[in-house]
Amino acid sequence: MNRTLRIVVFGLFSVAVLVAQAVLQSARNNDTLTLGTQVYAADCARCHGARGEGGNPAAPLARDASGLRPAPPHDSTGHTWHHPDALLKEIITNGSSYPDFQSPMPAWGDKLSEAEIDAVIAYIKTWWTDEQRQFQQQVSRRSQP
Numbered sequence: 148m149n150r151t152l153r154i155v156v157f158g159l160f161s162v163a164v165l166v167a168q169a170v171l172q173s174a175r176n177n178d179t180l181t182l183g184t185q186v187y188a189a190d191c192a193r194c195h196g197a198r199g200e201g202g203n204p205a206a207p208l209a210r211d212a213s214g215l216r217p218a219p220p221h222d223s224t225g226h227t228w229h230h231p232d233a234l235l236k237e238i239i240t241n242g243s244s245y246p247d248f249q250s251p252m253p254a255w256g257d258k259l260s261e262a263e264i265d266a267v268i269a270y271i272k273t274w275w276t277d278e279q280r281q282f283q284q285q286v287s288r289r290s291q292p
Contacts (some may be wrong), residue, residue, distance in 0.1 A: 158288065184271025186263045194218035199274045201225060215251050222274040228283040231290035232268060239264050 163181070194202055195218045201207050202217030204213070210216055221227045227235065243252035255264070272280055 179266045179269050180273065182263060183266035183268070186259065186267050187270050190259070191267060194251075195221055198222060199225070199271060210249075215249050218250065218252065221271045223276055223279060226277050227271060228279040229281070229286065231287040232283075233269050233287070233290055235271075236261075239267065243279055 158242060188197070196202070196204070199220055199222035201220030201222075201224075203209060204220060204224075206217075207220055219225050219227065238252065240254060240256035242254035243250040259267075272283070275283070
């Protein structure tokens with residue numbers, strides 16, 4: 148084979164590998180979002196709302212008769228996108244123990260797998276604007292050791 152033909156064949160092979168990797172990653176992302184949608188609907192929506200609007204969209208910081216705040220919104224109107232992934236995972240796994248917030252968020256670490264928790268977080272991110280996702284990605288990167 149002459150040199151030019153080898154370069155062309157190598158280039159086409161490289162492009163094919165990159166396309167296959169992109170297709171595989173897209174399929175993984177779709178599987179993750181499907182799982183996140185299912186887990187959110189089954190375990191999170193009853194408190195945080197079907198579209199992530201929170202337990203009391205009209206007054207998200209108002210306390211109930213027992214002094215607890217409603218489940219916060221996770222959509223673009225909420226504050227979730229200000230937090231790194233590691234903190235979101237911790238809250239889902241261990242429940243909310245922040246004295247300033249005092250939420251009835253239970254611990255899900257015994258019920259949900261790490262993959263399910265990651266999938267729920269990925270699903271929640273679909274409600275954010277591009278700018279919010281970019282900001283949260285930077286916050287997550289900065290919080291890594």
